[in-house]
Amino acid sequence: MQPEDVISTILKHDAKQTSYKFALVRAINDVALFFPYLRNPNKDIAIPLKLLAQYWVAYYWPFVNPNEPILQGTNTPDMRFRPQLTELRRIWEQINGGVSRPSDGFFLIDELRISRKRQTYGEELHRAFDESLTKIAQAVEQQPIKHAGPSSEPWTVFEKPKIYRKFDGSVVKIPGTQETDKCLIIEAPLWRTFQKRSLWIEALCIHEWALFGERVKQENQQKVHRCHIYRLLTDRPNKRIDLTWEKDCINNLLIEGKEFICPWTEKRITSGIEYHLDHLLPLSLYPINELWNLVPADPYFNSCIKRDRLPKLDTLQKAKPYLERAYSYYNSSEELSVALKDDVKSRFLTVSGKAKPYLERAYSYYNSSEELSVALKGDVCPSALANAVINFIDIVGESRNIARF
Structure with missing residues (x-):
């Protein structure tokens, strides 16, 4: 059969x-x-x-x-x-x-x-x-x-x-x-x-x-x-889980002088600038509140344009440097780095931790042997994570025929 x-x-x-x-x-x-x-x-x-x-x-x-x-x-x-x-x-x-x-x-x-x-x-x-x-x-x-x-x-x-x-x-x-x-x-x-x-x-x-x-x-x-x-x-979720802890940690990074960039509009987000924590995969699709799925974004675009849609592959590829920047900043935070490592480990096999030889696709997420060595030590490689997240979002969009922008 x-x-x-x-x-x-x-x-x-x-x-x-x-x-x-x-x-x-x-x-x-x-x-x-x-x-x-x-x-x-x-x-x-x-x-x-x-x-x-x-x-x-x-x-x-x-x-x-x-x-x-x-x-x-x-x-x-x-x-x-x-x-x-x-x-x-x-x-x-x-x-x-x-x-x-x-x-x-x-x-x-x-x-x-x-x-x-x-x-x-x-x-x-x-x-x-x-x-x-x-x-x-x-x-x-x-x-x-x-x-x-x-x-x-x-x-x-x-x-x-x-x-x-x-x-x-x-x-x-x-x-x-x-x-x-x-x-x-x-x-x-x-x-x-x-x-x-x-x-x-x-x-x-x-x-x-x-x-x-x-x-x-x-x-x-x-x-x-x-x-x-x-x-x-x-029935689909219509409310947001409390993200106070995540926003407080990101606000501390902004106060330190870190500058996030909205992955969709390229709006620069600095201390004092209003932003939303965007769920890359919308809550209405599945409530994933893992840190890799949360990035600072333009509040108007997030609430009025992106909403429950997923970005197209070319949009995701253009956003890669800004996702990588966000993950790099998370790595620099004592609190967020621990959370990011835990969340990545529970979702992706080789962005941190020992890479498995039977997962050939995973190796394409690393741009160099240096990046791969970071993962082998158990640390999160921002570039590889951005590649993995882009691939994940595109897979979900194709598999479930989600509206895209």
Whole structure:
């Protein structure tokens, strides 16, 4: 069976008692899109179950609203992790002072993924989040991974997940994977299909999920209309996470005499000049608040022209010197350099840290052997990072057919 047929069969024809298989395919698809170094690999890919579980927190968030829970299957319980995720949502809403949006799960996983932001939350939220991930990871392995495919036999599409260290370098790992992480292996041809068909796969996942959800009787014996489920699954963030710490650090650089340049208008930004911290990848696409995704920009252009669009490749290439300048300044800041290194390490494999020989594309990001040696020492090379970010944004724009300027 061809990879495209494997995906469509799971989504459209597999027997389903819960929405787990939709969530599994959607999570693999998102991982394939948002980790840009793993393009066209010659080896299979290892995805930690805990990473898939993080995406599930976001996907299932709108269905554990304590005031309006929506069942996700015909079994009892419909979701093995419903109690844990419901408690996590309760704690999050208590912290934020009210009912959350359906898309707030995406904000939560982004906040707790970044170590410096995670530290700002209390132990109660940490514990609830970790308990949810543990329970979800168990469900991911025991049900959709095991039973994916039309056969009644288990493990016909995916191998049984194993601890990463047992693979002995035979697979490519997602950035941030630990030796003790249990991982799902995606064969290289299937991985390339996820990358090539990303937009189509996401659309089919959401469409089939909405149709399935409409058929599930709720506790009151009523059914939820597919349009409502579709709105919940496609809700997009419309608020900005607090970036006070980042702006304070950048303001200190401006006071020291550093001069940023807006990558889109070439407006010079010095101390006392108003600016926005632009999300290169817009929040409405995916809330990535990692430091490499934040650069000072012309406030009018950012809010009135760029908005939710992505720059075209030629625009990105013209912006490269200004992105490189910003990353160089971040490196010069004691606080920001640590944050930048952590954020880059969790997203890109070879902009800092030991470069991997099987990631041939990564070497093209370095302009000289000196730049590569910087990365091999574990430091962030601004030029290589700018190249990697440009490549990432262009991949996302092409894969998801985002409006561009």
